[in-house]
Structure formats: C-alpha cells, structure tokens
Amino acid sequence: MTAPRPAGYPDELTEVALLDDGTAVEFRAIAPDDAPRLERLFWRLSPESLYRRFFTPMTHPRPEMLVRLTTVDYVDRLALVAVVADEVVGVARYDRLAAVAPPGLRVDPGEAEAAVIVEDAWQGRGIATRLLWRLSAAARARGVTAFVAEVLAENRPMMGLLRVLSPDVEVSLSGREYTVRLPLAALRQHPASRPG
Ligand SMILES: CC(C)(COP(=O)(O)OP(=O)(O)OC[C@H]1O[C@@H](n2cnc3c(N)ncnc32)[C@H](O)[C@@H]1OP(=O)(O)O)[C@@H](O)C(=O)NCCC(=O)NCCS
Numbered sequence: 001m002t003a004p005r006p007a008g009y010p011d012e013l014t015e016v017a018l019l020d021d022g023t024a025v026e027f028r029a030i031a032p033d034d035a036p037r038l039e040r041l042f043w044r045l046s047p048e049s050l051y052r053r054f055f056t057p058m059t060h061p062r063p064e065m066l067v068r069l070t071t072v073d074y075v076d077r078l079a080l081v082a083v084v085a086d087e088v089v090g091v092a093r094y095d096r097l098a099a100v101a102p103p104g105l106r107v108d109p110g111e112a113e114a115a116v117i118v119e120d121a122w123q124g125r126g127i128a129t130r131l132l133w134r135l136s137a138a139a140r141a142r143g144v145t146a147f148v149a150e151v152l153a154e155n156r157p158m159m160g161l162l163r164v165l166s167p168d169v170e171v172s173l174s175g176r177e178y179t180v181r182l183p184l185a186a187l188r189q190h191p192a193s194r195p196g
C-alpha cells in the first residue's frame with residue numbers, strides 16, 4: 001500500500017510515458033516512502049555510475065542520506081523518479097543553491113544544482129532525457145532560471161545529454177571536472193521527452 005503523499009506533493013507531475021521500445025515508465029515526484037526503492041537502486045547501480053554521480057567511491061547509502069534524498073519541499077528542492085514495475089530505475093533532482101549553500105555565501109537565487117542517475121541496465125533508452133526535461137519544466141514553473149552541474153570530464157554520456165537538452169549550455173573545465181550551466185529559458189524539446 002502506498003503511504004499518503006506529503007503536503008505539497010505535486011500530483012500533476014505524475015505521468016506514464018512510453019520509451020521507444022514500448023516500455024511504460026511512470027515519472028513522478030519522489031516521496032519519503034521511496035527510500036527503500038532508492039536503497040535497492042543503489043545496490044543495482046555499478047560503482048562507476050555511483051562515482052560519476054557522487055564523485056566519491058560508495059556502495060551503500062546511509063539511512064540519513066536516504067531520508068535527505070527522498071524528503072524534499074517540491075519547490076526549492078525537487079526530485080523526480082522513473083519507476084518500472086514499482087522499482088525506481090532513475091532519479092533527477094535539483095536543489096536551489098540558495099536552499100543548500102552555506103549561510104552568508106552569495107548565490108544566484110535563480111540557480112539550482114542538478115543531478116541525474118539512471119540504473120545501468122536502463123541506460124541509453126532515453127530515461128535521463130525524459131527525467132531532465134520534465135524536471136526542467138517543473139523547475140521553470142517554480143522560478144528556477146538555470147541548472148548548474150558538476151560533471152567529470154570523462155563523463156561523455158552526461159555531456160552528450162546536456163547538449164541534447166540545450167544548445168545554450170555553458171561549460172568550463174577546472175581540473176577533472178566540468179562546471180556546466182544550463183539556462184532553462186530555451187530548452188530544446190527532445191523527441192524522447194514528449195509524453196507517450
Ligand atoms: C548520464 C546518464 C544519466 C544518462 O542516462 P540515460 O538514461 O542513459 O540517458 P539517455 O538514454 O536519456 O540519453 C540521452 C543522451 O545522452 C547521450 N548519451 C547517452 N549515452 C551515451 C553514451 N554512452 N555516450 C555518449 N552519449 C551518450 C546521447 O546524446 C543521448 O541522446 P540520444 O538519445 O539522442 O542518443 C547515465 O549514463 C548515468 O546514470 N550515469 C551515471 C551517473 C551520472 O553520470 N550522472 C551525471 C552526473 S550529475
């Protein structure tokens with residue numbers, strides 16, 4: 001049985017879309033009762049995918065991390081999940097910098113840090129494109145003007161994905177990482193992002 005949704009849960013973001021191979025995927029906002037699904041996703045992810053997402057070797061999330069990742073306010077912090085057969089196979093999220101930056105640090109109030117991860121077995125089927133496109137639309141509706149993301153220089157899939165989303169992506173390289181800024185005003189509508 002699904003637990004009652006938390007206050008402010010955006011039901012309007014729930015939608016079933018078909019992948020090109022016909023698989024039906026539910027896209028919806030994350031909820032606290034997704035914590036066990038997220039934990040199982042971590043177990044299925046390869047060390048390489050986890051490293052590319054979290055920039056540190058990791059295998060298993062601590063309980064407080066699962067709570068932080070699944071408890072959002074749906075305005076300044078929002079995460080969308082892709083669900084197949086009641087299991088989470090992908091997550092995209094943004095955290096508005098103003099909501100997570102250390103007190104006193106001046107940040108652009110329109111900017112949000114964004115990140116995405118898709119289970120290895122489900123990669124290359126358009127799930128991240130659909131997640132990020134939907135997340136961008138939701139973010140714009142909540143006053144976010146640009147996503148910023150740190151991407152490891154060797155992470156070609158993520159850089160490819162960002163360029164698919166927008167021709168206006170701004171990239172700067174520092175050491176082994178790209179800092180990417182994705183203005184949300186003129187996102188390209190990728191064919192895969194259309195609701196199925
Ligand atoms: C990056 C990642 C999220 C992509 O997810 P995905 O569901 O496989 O992405 P999609 O299938 O939607 O692909 C979108 C685009 O990405 C690019 N892409 C995907 N896989 C690629 C690959 N192996 N090489 C180069 N480009 C690739 C393509 O441009 C693709 O567009 P297309 O559909 O027109 O070919 C996934 O590889 C992942 O989870 N990686 C580990 C975590 C990570 O790197 N997160 C980013 C840091 S925030």
